[in-house]
Amino acid sequence: MAIRQRRLREVANRECLFLDAARELICQDGLLNLQMARVAEKCDYAVGTLYQHFASKEDLLVALSTANMQHRVDLFRRVAAWKAGTRDRMFGFAVADMMFVRRHPEHFRLAQLASTEVVWNAASPQRRQTSLAASRPLGRIVESVVEEAVRCGDLKLRGLKPNELCLGAWALTLGTHDIAHIEGLLEQNNVRDPYRLMLRHLQHLLNGLEWKPRFDPSNTAALDRKVKRLCREVFDGEL
Amino acid sequence: MAIRQRRLREVANRECLFLDAARELICQDGLLNLQMARVAEKCDYAVGTLYQHFASKEDLLVALSTANMQHRVDLFRRVAAWKAGTRDRMFGFAVADMMFVRRHPEHFRLAQLASTEVVWNAASPQRRQTSLAASRPLGRIVESVVEEAVRCGDLKLRGLKPNELCLGAWALTLGTHDIAHIEGLLEQNNVRDPYRLMLRHLQHLLNGLEWKPRFDPSNTAALDRKVKRLCREVFDGEL
């Protein structure tokens, strides 16, 4: 039965190989120009073999987007383990998310495309399932901070479940990415730095939720210090 | 020169005809199955003629998404003209947005797809320009309420420009749509009614911004009453 194991490992490795190749091709030629044949060729496999792993191009896109998510989970874990107040950690998730998307705009673009009905529904059910499952840890990490905040008295749920309380912050970050990535939209509306604004609005939201300690969002210098500190202590100074 | 005018009118009409046909086909067969040839056929025109209006399929998608936006602008205008406090009107925009997307999920799906880099960048520059311009009124309507709120003392900008202040609410609603439209995501996270939560979070955000009069978001009965009233007085009772 060890043979079966090996084979499974080999197949899993090849899947990574394909995904890496796809990622690279996307960075090189853009999401638009990704071609299945190119992916296969780059790995020195036949197209047919590629299709044993991915039911369709859409299936591959969703798989790739799912794999990318792991990165984000790692960042979130680091924030959750940070020695800081619960509110600062909650804020930290948003900063992590922001930095992740800033550093890897192509990841966001892909995730956005993959969550589009056209692509999402064309992926295999199994693949969708896996993708959803991969996003679960993100939610749990954030919720655990909410729960801690409630335990230590920083926050009152007021009838919300922890996951429901997270929804606002989650939607805020997601929506900001959307806005930031439509070319020309910010220029037209004369908005300079959407992410800095997002962080400020998140603080407004946290104030609205009465998550202690209260913070004055209009104190932009203090806000920038918070971000700096987070970068120093959690992300090894990478901005 | 009147002949030139007539011709221009005819062409514009035909453009509407094509867009209507595309809309109908999408409702019928889904976004996924939209075919240029079908659109042309449905209007009794040759494919080539269709391509005189739209540089590509993507171009048509963006055009359609732009045309759909007009609907939303109308709703927003109604809200802006509503005899109610500034905060309630701000809240009303979110409700309008929510109802619009609920009633026309396919509009959202399309807008989401159209704003994807793959589609957006494949549309003609001219088309993108037009699309951005069409979204401008939405922003201006909302900003005007913010400005009124500042004038009448309901709100302090605290260093933000009106459009920057709107960004939070805007991102919140956009992000909520994203979340609500990924199949299986809410089920997995055990969230029942994302839009009701969104409205609640918006109230938290408005509280955080100290937009008067303060409202207690945990009073869900009062929240529901607000929505009901809005539907009655602004949307002719259509929920």
Added chain:
DNA sequence: CGCCGATTTTGAATCCGGTTCAAAATTCGC
């Protein structure tokens, strides 16, 4: 009205790239 050059429309042909599947190669158990 009829003619001619300009403009518009047409749709069959082209092109592109995702997907399939029968044949070839490889693996595995004996």
Added chain:
DNA sequence: GCGAATTTTGAACCGGATTCAAAATCGGCG
């Protein structure tokens, strides 16, 4: 080493977006 089972291969297929040369229509002019 053999044959069945499994895996890999890539040329062929196919659907659908896009093109473009020919046909039709239009508008002005004698």
